[in-house]
Amino acid sequence: MRALARGELIILRHGARLVLVGCAGTVTTEQMAFVIRHSTGFVQVALHERDCDRLGLPEATPSSRAPSVCAYGQCVAVDASAGVTTGISGADRALTARVLADPRSSVDDLSRPGHLGSSPWRWCTTSSRDSSGVGQAVKAGVTSPVSSATLSAGLSVRERASTSSPR
Numbered sequence: 001m002r003a004l005a006r007g008e009l010i011i012l013r014h015g016a017r018l019v020l021v022g023c024a025g026t027v028t029t030e031q032m033a034f035v036i037r038h039s040t041g042f043v044q045v046a047l048h049e050r051d052c053d054r055l056g057l058p059e060a061t062p063s064s065r066a067p068s069v070c071a072y073g074q075c076v077a078v079d080a081s082a083g084v085t086t087g088i089s090g091a092d093r094a095l096t097a098r099v100l101a102d103p104r105s106s107v108d109d110l111s112r113p114g115h116l117g118s119s120p121w122r123w124c125t126t127s128s129r130d131s132s133g134v135g136q137a138v139k140a141g142v143t144s145p146v147s148s149a150t151l152s153a154g155l156s157v158r159e160r161a162s163t164s165s166p167r
Helices: 029-037 049-054 090-101 134-139 159-163
Strands: 010-014 017-023 044-048 078-080 110-121 145-147
Touching: 017 029, 029 090, 044 049, 044 090, 049 110, 078 090, 090 110
Parallel strands: 044 110
Antiparallel strands: 010 017, 017 145, 044 145, 078 110
16 A cells, blocks of 8 residues: 555455555556556546545436445546546546645646546445445545446456556
């Protein structure tokens, strides 16, 4: 987890699949390009539910916000409203991830529809297991993880990515 706190990408094993996890606040164009190239290309940022509400990011399909639920469905996809071209490139998605992670960002800093989704979550005391790595990332000091697990993002990393350098 120290590598994650230093802004590096890490690979976690979740059951039979591998999960790429990084820090949205410091993700580089090169890191985002690596994530896109060695995965399905579907990238999400895990944001606390308060941040999703603050940024006006409703769930694409509303789900329960019961106290026992640690994560919810995917929010609408967005792009940064300034500094992006088509929104699909690694550079554009890295910029959008950094905007999503910035606590100073507002609704006006994002445009909809876009190419980067977010997945709302909250600390859950009823679950002893964090299968997404979000809890581990937050404990390591990463406030908005970019990852590929169901709860915090959607990148099914191919096995061959484990032999490639994620930096």
